[in-house]
Amino acid sequence: MGTKSLCLLLASVLVAYYVYTPIPENIEERWKLMLINAGFRTVAHVAEFAEWLGLMHYMEVLMMITSIEYTAPISDENVTVTDTKFNNVPARLYIPRKQSSGLKRAVIYIHGGGWCVGGSAMEPYDLLSRWTANKLNAVVISVEYRLAPMYHFPVQFEDVYTIVKFFLQNSVLVQYGVDPNRICISGDSAGGNLAAAVAQQLLDDLEVKVKLKIQALLYPALQTLDLDLPSYKDNENKPILPKSLMVRFWSEYFTTDVSLQEAMASNSHVPAESSHLFRFVNWSSLLPEKFKKDHVYASPIYGSSRLGKKYPGFLDPRAAPLLVDDTKLLGLPVTYVLTCQHDVLRDDGIMYVSRLREVGIEVIHDHIEDAIHGALMFITSPTDLALGHRVANKYIEWLNINL
Ligand SMILES: *[C@@H]1O[C@H](CO)[C@@H](O)[C@H](O)[C@H]1NC(C)=O
Numbered sequence: 134m135g136t137k138s139l140c141l142l143l144a145s146v147l148v149a150y151y152v153y154t155p156i157p158e159n160i161e162e163r164w165k166l167m168l169i170n171a172g173f174r175t176v177a178h179v180a181e182f183a184e185w186l187g188l189m190h191y192m193e194v195l196m197m198i199t200s201i202e203y204t205a206p207i208s209d210e211n212v213t214v215t216d217t218k219f220n221n222v223p224a225r226l227y228i229p230r231k232q233s234s235g236l237k238r239a240v241i242y243i244h245g246g247g248w249c250v251g252g253s254a255m256e257p258y259d260l261l262s263r264w265t266a267n268k269l270n271a272v273v274i275s276v277e278y279r280l281a282p283m284y285h286f287p288v289q290f291e292d293v294y295t296i297v298k299f300f301l302q303n304s305v306l307v308q309y310g311v312d313p314n315r316i317c318i319s320g321d322s323a324g325g326n327l328a329a330a331v332a333q334q335l336l337d338d339l340e341v342k343v344k345l346k347i348q349a350l351l352y353p354a355l356q357t358l359d360l361d362l363p364s365y366k367d368n369e370n371k372p373i374l375p376k377s378l379m380v381r382f383w384s385e386y387f388t389t390d391v392s393l394q395e396a397m398a399s400n401s402h403v404p405a406e407s408s409h410l411f412r413f414v415n416w417s418s419l420l421p422e423k424f425k426k427d428h429v430y431a432s433p434i435y436g437s438s439r440l441g442k443k444y445p446g447f448l449d450p451r452a453a454p455l456l457v458d459d460t461k462l463l464g465l466p467v468t469y470v471l472t473c474q475h476d477v478l479r480d481d482g483i484m485y486v487s488r489l490r491e492v493g494i495e496v497i498h499d500h501i502e503d504a505i506h507g508a509l510m511f512i513t514s515p516t517d518l519a520l521g522h523r524v525a526n527k528y529i530e531w532l533n534i535n536l
């Protein structure tokens with residue numbers, strides 16, 4: 134064998150080694166997912182390298198890559214699409230063209246991306262909003278909140294809150310022909326986090342008279358306290374959201390100071406003064422047996438009180454909606470929760486289902502056994518997966534029947 138063919142063989146082995154990731158048995162289109170995941174890993178490595186060289190912040194590299202997927206607000210035969218602002222917060226607005234007598238339904242959608250990346254203009258989000266507007270003949274407002282590392286908590290929360298509160302005014306609903314009794318807030322991942330937080334905080338806002346009919350939380354992030362849940366352990370290196378990236382997203386939501394990231398990575402970031410909060414995320418009592426498997430519940434490891442004082446946001450229910458008392462859950466709207474088996478955030482969603490059901494809130498829980506985190510991102514070519522379409526259809530069908 135010549136040197137050339139030896140080099141070629143070596144290169145192929147290296148590429149194969151790089152692309153190959155163990156994909157759970159029950160997942161379809163394994164090779165396509167492997168290639169997509171190799172793409173994600175490459176971006177992560179480029180971002181790490183650029184950060185190490187001091188050229189760019191890690192999230193800026195991710196943001197640059199996701200912005201390739203941005204699309205202009207183009208109207209089509211069914212939906213009029215415009216970029217606009219409500220009370221100074223930007224949003225992409227989808228208005229169905231179909232003439233209909235009577236009032237329309239409305240969905241306020243909050244995109245994911247770890248509070249750091251993504252946007253309503255990203256192709257999959259744009260498509261999801263079009264499908265929703267078209268299928269439900271509903272007005273869809275896709276919120277463009279500000280992101281980390283430029284802006285930290287509570288800016289993301291406040292941007293979403295501002296827009297929701299503005300939209301829920303009767304005068305605004307009349308202007309858009311929206312039925313005040315048929316409004317939903319939805320979001321995926323970090324967007325599900327913001328949706329859940331906003332829905333909770335609205336309950337205490339006496340200025341808001343219109344109530345949400347539904348909240349739809351799609352593989353949401355709901356707590357900061359325990360980053361060693363069974364789902365974090367079982368899915369530490371699954372596509373497309375490894376634990377290390379989730380920890381980075383969480384810490385970056387509050388600060389760029391790496392000491393919080395390091396403490397979160399070892400799950401020792403919560404100060405002993407906040408020990409009373411652990412009961413709200415106690416997976417030993419909140420997870421059904423099938424998700425506990427052979428994991429053993431261990432008492433929390435406490436961190437320094439310095440971090441908690443410096444970055445109180447990570448103990449704030451506006452960032453971690455599971456950290457509220459049961460009384461704060463009463464009055465929440467009918468809740469749709471979608472969780473994915475192979476997802477570090479799986480148990481966040483499942484624990485919220487348990488907590489809401491315990492206080493009598495109506496919850497519909499769709500647990501997808503063969504799904505990974507971020508499934509809804511994979512609905513546009515060339516990175517579309519049958520899974521993405523299946524999850525999107527499931528969610529939109531449910532909304533259409535229940536909103
Ligand atoms: C418009 O709606 C019809 C009926 O739902 C659908 O078949 C068609 O593909 C839609 N057009 C676009 C551009 O989405």
Ligand SMILES: *[C@@H]1O[C@H](CO)[C@@H](O)[C@H](O)[C@H]1NC(C)=O
Pocket residue numbers: 411412415417418
């Ligand atoms: C969590 O629940 C288990 C029982 O299911 C209990 O033994 C443990 O003390 C609880 N821990 C906290 C911090 O609430």
